[in-house]
Amino acid sequence: MTQMDLQPAHGPKASSDADRPVIEMRDISITFGSVQALSEVSLRLRAGEVHALMGENGAGKSTLIKALTGVYSIDAGTVLVDGEQHEFSSPAASQAAGISTVYQEVNLLPNLTVAENMLLGREPRRFGGINVRAMNRRARATLESLGIDVDPTSELGEHPIAIQQLVAIARAVDVEARVLILDEPTSSLDTDEVAKLFEVMRRLRDQGVAIVFVSHFLDQVYEIADRMTILRNGRLVTERMVAETTQLELVKLMIGRELEVLERLDRKVSARTADESGVPVLRAVGVGRKGALEATDLDLYEGEVIGLAGLLGSGRTELARLLFGADSTDTGEVVIRSERRRLRSPRHAIDRKVAFSSEDRKAEGVIGDLTVADNMLLALQASRGWLRPIPQATRTKLVEQYLQALDIRPADPTALMRNLSGGNQQKVLLARWLITEPEVLILDEPTRGIDIGAKAQIQAKVAELSAQGMAVVFISAELEEVLRLSDRLVVMRDRRKIDERPNNDVTVGDVLEIIAGETREEEGPRA
Amino acid sequence: MSTATVPVDSLWDRVKGYSPPPRYLPVLATLGLLVGMFAIGGVRYEGFSDPQVLLSLLIDNAFLIVLAVGMTFVILTGGIDLSVGSVVALSTMIAAKTLELGWPPYLSMAAVLATGTLLGLLMGLLIHYFDIQPFIATLAGLFLARGLTFLISIESISISDPTFTKLAFKTVTFGDYYLRWTAIIALATVAIAAYVLARTRFGRTVYAIGGNESSAMLMGLRVAFTKVGVYVISGFCASLGGLLFSFYILSGNSLHAVGTELDAIAAVVIGGTLLTGGRGYVVGSLLGVMVLGMIKTLISFDGTLSSYWIRIITGALLLAFVIVQRFATRRSS
Numbered sequence: 001m002t003q004m005d006l007q008p009a010h011g012p013k014a015s016s017d018a019d020r021p022v023i024e025m026r027d028i029s030i031t032f033g034s035v036q037a038l039s040e041v042s043l044r045l046r047a048g049e050v051h052a053l054m055g056e057n058g059a060g061k062s063t064l065i066k067a068l069t070g071v072y073s074i075d076a077g078t079v080l081v082d083g084e085q086h087e088f089s090s091p092a093a094s095q096a097a098g099i100s101t102v103y104q105e106v107n108l109l110p111n112l113t114v115a116e117n118m119l120l121g122r123e124p125r126r127f128g129g130i131n132v133r134a135m136n137r138r139a140r141a142t143l144e145s146l147g148i149d150v151d152p153t154s155e156l157g158e159h160p161i162a163i164q165q166l167v168a169i170a171r172a173v174d175v176e177a178r179v180l181i182l183d184e185p186t187s188s189l190d191t192d193e194v195a196k197l198f199e200v201m202r203r204l205r206d207q208g209v210a211i212v213f214v215s216h217f218l219d220q221v222y223e224i225a226d227r228m229t230i231l232r233n234g235r236l237v238t239e240r241m242v243a244e245t246t247q248l249e250l251v252k253l254m255i256g257r258e259l260e261v262l263e264r265l266d267r268k269v270s271a272r273t274a275d276e277s278g279v280p281v282l283r284a285v286g287v288g289r290k291g292a293l294e295a296t297d298l299d300l301y302e303g304e305v306i307g308l309a310g311l312l313g314s315g316r317t318e319l320a321r322l323l324f325g326a327d328s329t330d331t332g333e334v335v336i337r338s339e340r341r342r343l344r345s346p347r348h349a350i351d352r353k354v355a356f357s358s359e360d361r362k363a364e365g366v367i368g369d370l371t372v373a374d375n376m377l378l379a380l381q382a383s384r385g386w387l388r389p390i391p392q393a394t395r396t397k398l399v400e401q402y403l404q405a406l407d408i409r410p411a412d413p414t415a416l417m418r419n420l421s422g423g424n425q426q427k428v429l430l431a432r433w434l435i436t437e438p439e440v441l442i443l444d445e446p447t448r449g450i451d452i453g454a455k456a457q458i459q460a461k462v463a464e465l466s467a468q469g470m471a472v473v474f475i476s477a478e479l480e481e482v483l484r485l486s487d488r489l490v491v492m493r494d495r496r497k498i499d500e501r502p503n504n505d506v507t508v509g510d511v512l513e514i515i516a517g518e519t520r521e522e523e524g525p526r527a
Numbered sequence: 528m529s530t531a532t533v534p535v536d537s538l539w540d541r542v543k544g545y546s547p548p549p550r551y552l553p554v555l556a557t558l559g560l561l562v563g564m565f566a567i568g569g570v571r572y573e574g575f576s577d578p579q580v581l582l583s584l585l586i587d588n589a590f591l592i593v594l595a596v597g598m599t600f601v602i603l604t605g606g607i608d609l610s611v612g613s614v615v616a617l618s619t620m621i622a623a624k625t626l627e628l629g630w631p632p633y634l635s636m637a638a639v640l641a642t643g644t645l646l647g648l649l650m651g652l653l654i655h656y657f658d659i660q661p662f663i664a665t666l667a668g669l670f671l672a673r674g675l676t677f678l679i680s681i682e683s684i685s686i687s688d689p690t691f692t693k694l695a696f697k698t699v700t701f702g703d704y705y706l707r708w709t710a711i712i713a714l715a716t717v718a719i720a721a722y723v724l725a726r727t728r729f730g731r732t733v734y735a736i737g738g739n740e741s742s743a744m745l746m747g748l749r750v751a752f753t754k755v756g757v758y759v760i761s762g763f764c765a766s767l768g769g770l771l772f773s774f775y776i777l778s779g780n781s782l783h784a785v786g787t788e789l790d791a792i793a794a795v796v797i798g799g800t801l802l803t804g805g806r807g808y809v810v811g812s813l814l815g816v817m818v819l820g821m822i823k824t825l826i827s828f829d830g831t832l833s834s835y836w837i838r839i840i841t842g843a844l845l846l847a848f849v850i851v852q853r854f855a856t857r858r859s860s
Contacts, residue, residue, distance in 0.1 A: 092747070107745045109738035111550075111805035112731065120731055121747045129726035155550060171746075 020083055022047050022210045023099070023179055028067055028077035037063045040077070041236045043229050045179055045210040050201060052225035052242065053214045056254050056312060056477060060234040061214055065181055069101050070094035100172030104184040108168055110157030115139035117156050118171045142174050146200050162193030166200055173204065180204060181212040186220055187313065190291065198224050216313030217494055218247055218516070230254060248516040251311070255479070255512070278302065279337065281471045282354065282440045284323060286332030292318040294496040295331050300440065305462065305472040307486025307503065309479055309511050315495035316475050317359055320444045323473065324356035325349045336440070350383050355433035359445035359475070361422075365429045368418030372408070373399045375417045375428050380435045402431035407457055423454025430458060434465070441465065442473040447481060459485055479508045491515060553799025554811040556851070560844075561814055564821045572828040579704050584820040586706060589713040590615065590772040591819075594791040595798070595812040596720045597764025600757040602795050603724070604736040605804030606661035608758065610650065610668030611765040612787035614643050616780065617672040618769020622691070623684035623779025632690035640766050646672060647762015651755035665758075669788070676781040683780040686773060695774035709771045716764065720809045729753060737804025793841060794819055797848050818844070 021044040030038040038060045045051055053061050066072045068079070070088035079086050081097050088094040108117045115136045116123070124134040139152035148166050156164055165185055172180055182201070186194045201224060205211055213225055221228065222242060230237040230253045237253050245253075280299040288295035293315045300306055308316040321327045323334055325346050336352040346356065358364035367375055376399055381390060390398075396413075403411045406427040408420075417425060426446055433441060443462065447455040462485055466472050476482050482489070489506055491499040491514045499514045569576035585592070594611050601608045618639045625635040646668055653664045686692075698705040724730035732753040735743040744750045772784060798815030800807025822840050826832050 103745075107739075107742040109735050109742055109746075109805070111738040112734055116731060120735065121728075123728065123731075125728075129722070130728065130731065132726070155548070 021045055021080075022082065023068070024080040024083075025064070025068065026078045026080065028064065028079075029075050030063055030067060030072055031075055036234055038067070038234045041231060041234070042077075042239075043068075044239070045212060046227075047178070047210050048205055048208045049227060050205055050211045050213050050225045052221045052228035053212055053231070054221065054228050054250065054254055055231035055237075059231040059254070061231055062183065063234070064231065065101070065183060065212070065214070068094065068179075069099060069181065095175065098176065098178035099181065100175055100177035100179070101181040101183065102165070102168045102172055102185060104187055108156055108164060108171070110155070110164075112156060113153055114143075114150055114156050114159075114167055115152035117167055118142065118152070118174055122175075138174075139170075142170050146170055146173065146203060148200065160193070162189045162196060165189065165193075165197065169197075169200060169204075173209075177209060179210045179212065181214075183214045184216070184313075185213075186215055186217060194220065216311055218250065218311075219494060222247065246516070248513060251512050251516045254311075280335075281337060282323065283335040284319075284332065285335065287319070287322050287329050287334060288331040289318065289322060289327055290330050292327065292495065293322060296497045298323070298490065298497070300471045300473065302439075302471055303466055303469045304488060305466045305474055305486045306488050306490055307482035308473060308475045308490050308492060309482050309515070310492030311515060312477065313495075314492040314515075315497075316492045317444055318495065319492065319497075320356065320442050320473060320475055323349075324354060324442055326356065326358075350379070350436070353437070353439040354442065355379070355436060355438035355440070356442040357429050357433055357444060357446055359448065361426060361429055365432075366417055366425050368416065370417055371414050372403075372417055372420065372428055373413035376402060376413075376431045376435060379432045383436055398435055402435065406431055406461060421454075427454060427458065430461065438470065440471045440473070442475075444475045445477065446474075447476060447478070455481075479511050483508065483511070493517070550806065551808075553806075553848075553851070554808050554814065557798050557811055557814040557818060557848075561818050561821060564818070564825060568821070568825050568828060572825075575824075575828055580824060581817075582704055582706050582710070584817055584824065585710040585713065587775075588816050588820045589707070589709040590768040590775065591787065591790060591794065592713040592813055592816045593716050593764050593768035593771060594787065595794040595816050596716050596809055597761035597768075598788075598791045598795045599720070599798075599800055599807060599809045599812045600724070600733060601661070601761045602792070602800050602802060603733050603804055603807055604754060604757050605740075606654065606754075606757065607665060607792065607802075608647075608650070608668075608761045608765075609662065609665040609788050610646065610672055611761065611768070611791055612784045612789075613669045613672035613676070614646060614762065614765035615769040615772050615784035615787055616782070617676045617679075618643060618766045619773040619776070619783050620676045620679045620684070620779035620781060622770065622773045623686050624679050626686055626688045626691070627684055632688050635688075636770055639770055640763060643766020643769065644759055644763045647759045647765070648755065650762070651758030654758065655751055655754045673781065679781075680779070681781065683778050685778045687777075691774060692777065695777060709774050712767075712771060714813075716767070717809055717813050724809055729756065733757060734805055737801075737806070739805075790819060793845050797844055799848070802849070 023043075023045040025041070025043040027040040027042060028038055029036070029040055041060065041064055043053070043064060053064065055061050063072065067074050068088070070091045070093050073089065079088065086097055088097070112120070115138075118139045119135050124131045124138065126134070136152045143150055143152060146166070146169070148163075148170060150159065150163055150167065156167060159167070169180070169182070185197060189197060201211055201213070213221070215221055225242045227239065228242055228245070228250075229239045230250070232254060278301065281302050282300040284296060284298040286295040286297060287293070296315075296319060298306070298319070308319065310316045318327070322329050325334070325344060325348055328344065336349075336354065339352070349356070367378070373395065377390060377395060380398075384390065399413045402408070403413065408424050408427045408431070410420075417428065420428065430443075430446060446458055459481065462472055462474060466487075474482060474485050483503060483506060486503050489499075489501055489503045489511070490497055491511060493515055565576075565581070568580075594615070598608055598611065621639050621642055622635050625638055626632065630638070650664045650668045653659050654661050694708055697708045699708070699711060724733060732743065732748045732750070735746070735748055736750060736753060740750060769784075773779065776783065794815035795807070795812045796802060796815070797818055798807065798811030798813070800811060819841060822844075823837050826834065826836050826840075
């Protein structure tokens with residue numbers, strides 16, 4: 001195995017392929033305001049091939065797709081269709097060139113029939129009215145050619161999501177797509193349903209369609225894809241044949257630092273060992289949810305930080321949400337301080353002193369039009385009940401205390417939340433939960449997208465809190481951060497826990513190997 | 528129409544194929560209710576089982592049927608139109624006033640229809656392009672139309688134009704039974720609306736918007752045109768209903784049809800159309816109007832119950848249907 005072949009190569013790898021790509025995107029750059037979303041990225045799609053687009057969150061996959069489908073306009077670079085230059089100014093223009101997209105959420109209409117969902121907008125007509133018979137016939141023919149056994153006259157909503165997903169593909173195919181883009185098509189499907197989807201994909205590939213496949217599931221990529229393009233931070237890393245790249249290499253390419261550099265990072269894991277003799281503060285027994293997480297066990301002890309590592313979509317956020325009761329569990333139960341009671345809502349969890357800071361701070365945390373003080377006191381007020389206002393003196397004291405403790409800037413309680421930087425917003429959210437004095441704190445990506453200084457302050461605060469006895473579940477896409485903070489490490493992959501170990505000299509490389517599904521022994525002695 | 532893709536159907540499969548698809552169930556429930564009420568009336572009251580009772584229901588409620596048709600389009604997209612009752616009053620008033628001024632009757636009718644359609648267009652544009660909630664936009668329409676009616680005349684104006692009276696009393700007889708022209712127009716409206724909803728791209732787009740507006744947009748359907756269009760249709764239907772009402776009542780009055788928009792909404796809901804949109808049939812709305820009319824007829828035949836009971840039973844039925852819908856949608860989602 002070549003370990004050193006990790007130098008990011010900008011620009012496509014020289015290819016010996018004689019066949020000309022159906023679509024070639026050359027040196028595409030896109031900026032949003034001052035943010036460079038894509039920088040000289042190239043993508044080549046060949047007929048009859050499944051091409052996986054790989055990269056972590058924010059790597060630029062969806063931006064690239066939206067550039068191809070005409071949703072975003074391109075600042076620099078060219079798009080060639082059959083070697084001729086095209087400009088896609090709108091989704092319609094892209095569709096006219098034979099590019100069809102199926103988005104992650106099924107964008108169809110559950111209250112109409114399967115045939116209507118496939119053909120609405122270009123249904124066969126007779127005397128100004130829709131020719132239902134001809135429409136059903138055409139839909140049936142298309143479905144049969146894809147091997148999808150669905151009655152076109154049935155209502156779409158009667159079918160499971162997987163079938164709806166296939167119908168969405170059938171709609172895309174009916175326009176005689178030459179390029180089919182599937183953005184996370186498997187994220188809500190179970191194993192059998194994925195197999196069915198892959199069957200259809202292979203059939204289309206064999207008919208000469210170029211398929212772009214975006215997925216966070218590495219196994220699925222390895223099962224279906226022929227070639228892949230890897231992006232990181234809006235730049236092209238490389239284009240590879242899937243068969244010639246190991247999963248470990250792929251993960252390294254996606255996360256993108258050289259192993260040696262990673263391993264030399266000084267780590268500050270304390271020798272603290274949590275008291276595991278007592279009763280766990282929080283205990284998950286066989287907790288699972290269909291389509292989100294397989295049954296998982298987890299014990300969390302007082303004064304302990306558990307780090308959840310795994311790629312996006314591995315189930316780390318899903319587990320956190322189940323622990324907090326934000327989503328309901330299908331199997332298993334969450335026990336808090338030996339109280340056997342199923343968590344039915346976040347309210348239950350809050351009442352039992354569990355706090356959860358969501359990864360999506362924009363949608364699920366920050367209330368931009370309220371002041372910093374109001375945002376901070378929200379959770380405390382909610383747990384007290386709205387009929388018992390917090391006395392003004394207490395409010396002022398608490399807010400001042402946390403403005404200082406977390407070094408929030410501006411240190412002005414009356415500032416509007418939306419005017420704060422991302423890092424400071426995140427600190428306010430942290431303060432919001434700390435004010436409620438939780439015993440268990442679940443932090444999902446608390447440091448995403450914030451600057452180094454704020455990051456360090458949050459990390460320091462988490463370490464301090466756990467030293468004081470708080471139990472913390474810490475989730476981050478940055479493995480270094482997880483390793484630095486956690487006492488115990490839980491590795492997630494493909495919606496299940498694949499490994500749990502004390503954080504004794506675990507390196508980023510080790511974690512990558514676990515995620516990539518390879519054992520350490522195969523890797524040989526580490527540097 | 529074939530029922531399955533597998534060529535070898537067992538007998539049982541074919542029998543199952545005859546069971547109505549679940550989407551028709553609400554309409555069938557309303558039909559069952561209507562038949563049941565008619566049967567109860569027939570058993571309990573002398574002369575109730577006369578088919579003319581049903582035909583009279585159509586005649587008396589012709590205008591409400593037309594209003595309910597327009598309302599069905601709107602509700603199918605997930606919207607609501609509160610203005611229709613006021614538009615009925617405005618229509619009677621415009622007809623009465625223009626006739627009083629000596630306009631030719633057909634010009635007067637055209638003026639009525641144009642006014643209602645224009646009002647609908649205005650509300651539709653407001654709702655779609657200014658993103659105003661249908662409830663608010665049409666509430667404004669309700670006040671505007673009612674106010675305009677008062678502006679034209681505070682006093683009631685009677686209609687004595689021979690064309691209007693002739694149309695009002697013109698009947699079509701089937702043996703011993705008869706229907707007035709107004710009822711024929713109402714039934715024709717239902718038939719046209721049913722065709723448009725089931726068989727045209729516009730009609731299917733109405734359902735698509737009710738199912739999921741952003742999906743409909745992503746599928747490249749003409750969402751803006753359709754969304755404005757349903758309010759235009761509702762406005763047109765309201766003014767047509769107003770014309771039929773003026774044939775029926777032969778006067779223009781600013782206090783006509785107060786609260787009728789709520790009757791129309793009730794009829795649509797009892798007819799099985801989902802208030803959240805995307806599901807329902809115009810035939811159901813026709814049946815809904817018939818059920819509302821049947822309640823009145825039953826109570827007037829009974830003679831001992833006070834007319835308050837009409838409202839109470841209507842309310843109870845409405846509640847029952849909404850609860851049934853709630854369960855139906857929860858199961859499907």
